[in-house]
Amino acid sequence: MWERISGAMNENTLEKLKILAESAKYDVSCASGGTTRRNRPGGIGSAAGWGICHSFTEDGRCVSLLKIMLTNHCIYDCAYCINRKSNDLPRATFSVSELVELTIEFYRRNYIEGLFLSSGIVRNPDYTMERLVGVAKELRQRHRYNGYIHLKGIPGASRELICEAGLYADRLSVNVEIPNEQSLQLLAPDKDFASVFAPMRHIKQGILENLEDRKKFRSAPRFAPAGQSTQMIIGASPERDKDILSLSANLYKRPTLKRVYYSGFVPVNAYDNRLPALKQPPLVRENRLYQADWLMRFYQFTANEIADDAYPDLDLEVDPKLAWALRHPEKFPVDINKAEYEMLLRVPGIGVKSAQLIVASRRYGKLGESQLRKMGIVMKKAVYFITCRELPFQTVQELHPEQVRRILTRPSGSRKQEDPRQLKLSFEEEPHDRLYLR
C-alpha cells in the first residue's frame, strides 16, 4: 500500500511517526480544551471548548491531540529527558507538509481534537520556535484548519516569535519541569528559571493585550484563547509537596495560566547519579498532587491548608481533603440542611456537583440519608462528618480522627480495593475539565 502514497506521505513517515511519538509521550500537559472555535465556511473543523478524549492509552491516559515532536534532535542535555543529546536513540525530523497532512487526515477521521506540537532544540531556541510556528501557520492559513493547536513555547525563545505563535495556537505552554531553580540547574544545565518564566510572561502579556484589543475591535484576531499551561516533573528532585503546591498556587495567581500538570518521574535514562534511583514512577504521589491541585482550583482550599511546614508532604494513604478534615475535627460535623455551600465542599464524600444538588434541593424540604445517598454522596465517608435529618451517627467528634482514619483505610476483604493509581477522586465528580492524566 505504500506505493500508492498520497501527498506528503512516504515510506519513512510511519517510522518517523513512531520515533517522534515515543519521544513526545512523556510530556503530559496535553489537555485540549478551553477554546471554542467555530467552523468557518470552507474551513476544516472546529474546537469544542472542552477537551474531548478520542481514545485512551493502555496506561489509561486521555488521547485528545496528536502529541508529537517536530524533531527529537536536541542540543541540550537535560538529565530527565529521553531526547537529551547524550542519548543514543533513533532520531527523526518531520517536514512541515508531512505534519500538516497527518494532522488534517487524523482530524477528519475523528481520531483527534488537534495537534500538540513540541520539539527538541535545534541550533538555538529561536530557530526551533520558528519551525513550530511555521507548522501552525501553514495549518491555519493555507488549510483553513480550525481544530485545536497547542504549541510548546521553547525556553529562551524571543518575544516576537512567542507573539506570532499566539496568533495561531489555542494554547501555549512552557514547562517549568523542575520545581526549584537550583535543582533545575543541576539537572538541566542549559536552562534556568529566567528562560522559562520569560516566555510565560510574554504569553501572559500577549493574551492580556489581546483582550484589551478585542474590547475595542471585536474582530481583532484572538491570541492563545485557551491560555497557557505548564508541567512539573515529580520525584526527580528533592522538593517537598508543600514547595510544589506553593509554586503551583503562585503560578495560578498569574492570569492566563490554566493548568499545572504533574508528571511522576519515569526514569527513562540509564543510571545518572544526579537522579534518584526509582523502581516505579511515584504514581500515588502524582495522583495526590492532582487532587490537591483540584482542591485549590475548585474547592477553595489554599496551598497552605493542604500542606505546610508541619505536614510538608501529602498523605499517601488518604486523599488530601480527607486528610485536612482529619486534622480539623473541630470544624465538623456539618449540618447538611443548614451549612454554607463553602463548608459543604469541605466534607469528605461530597463533591462540587453534590454540594450544588444539596443546596438546590434543601429549599424544598429537609434532606435525609437516603436522599443524600441517591445524590451520589459517598456516605461511607461522609457519615463521620455530617448531621442531617435522621443521622444520629457517631461523627469524628465522638470518635477520634485516628479511629475514623482506621475505619476508612481498613482493607475489607469483600470491598474492592481501590487502586490508588486510578485517578478516581472519591470526593469529586469532576467539573467538565476532567481529571484525566493528559
Added chain:
Amino acid sequence: MIVCTYDKTFEGLLSVVFEAYSRKKFPDKLLAEGEPLPLFYDEAISVSTDPEKSERVWNGLEKKLSRGGLAFLTQSWLSELPEVDLLLFRYIRKNLDAPVSLELNFGDPDVLEVSQIWKKVGQEKSRIIQFARFQKTADNTYLAVLEPLYNVLPLTLSYFKERFAGQCWLLYDNKRKYGYYYDMKRVSEVRFEQEPLWGVCGKLPEELLAEDEKQFQQLWKSYFKSLAIRERLNPKLHRQHLPARFWKYLTEKQGG
C-alpha cells in the same frame, strides 16, 4: 389498576398525558399497542397519538419547565429503558400539578431518577462523539458505524455537523439499523432496504475504501501503540475509560 396502551412514541406519551387529564384517569401501567394485558386490571384505555393534543401538553410543559427541564424529558426518552415512559409520565404529571416547577427538587425520587437517566444518556452521547471513527470511502464519504447503548445519534448531530462541515459523512447505528447522512448541506435520516455493505464490525471491504485509507489507519494504529508508557500500564483504567463494547469499531483496537 388502570392500563393504557399507545404507540410507544414520545408524541404518543404526550397524548396519553392529555387523555389522562381530560378523563381524570391516570394509568399505572403503560403498554405498547398489542402487548398482552396484565391478568388483573380495572380499566384498559387505548390512546392514539394526536399531534394536536401532544402539542398542547408540550406547550403546557414549556410554560412550566426550563429548557434544561425539557431536555431532561426528551433526552431521557432516548434511553429506551423499560418503563422509562411511566417514569416520565409521573415526572410530567408532578410538574404540571405543582404550583412551581419541581425540576430542581432532587429530593423527589422521580425527579432524581429522571436526572440520573438524563445523565447516563448524556454520557453515551459523549462517548459516541469521542469514539466514532470515520473510514474514508472511494467516493469520499466518511463512514462511521456504531452501536450506541441508547438511541443517541440524534443528539450528536450538531457536533458532527459543525466539526465535519467540509466533508460528506454517514453515521450509522448498526443496532437500530438507521443512520444520518450529511451531504455538506443538510443532514437526513437514512435506512437501507438490504443489509448494508459493512458487516457486524462496521468495516467496508477494502475495494470500497479510498486509496489512502488503509495507510492512515496504519499510521494511527502505530501512533496509538507508541503512546503507551510501559511503566504505567493499567488495563483496568484503560477499560474503564474505553469500554470494551466500543473496541470492535475502534481503528486503534484492531489487529494488524
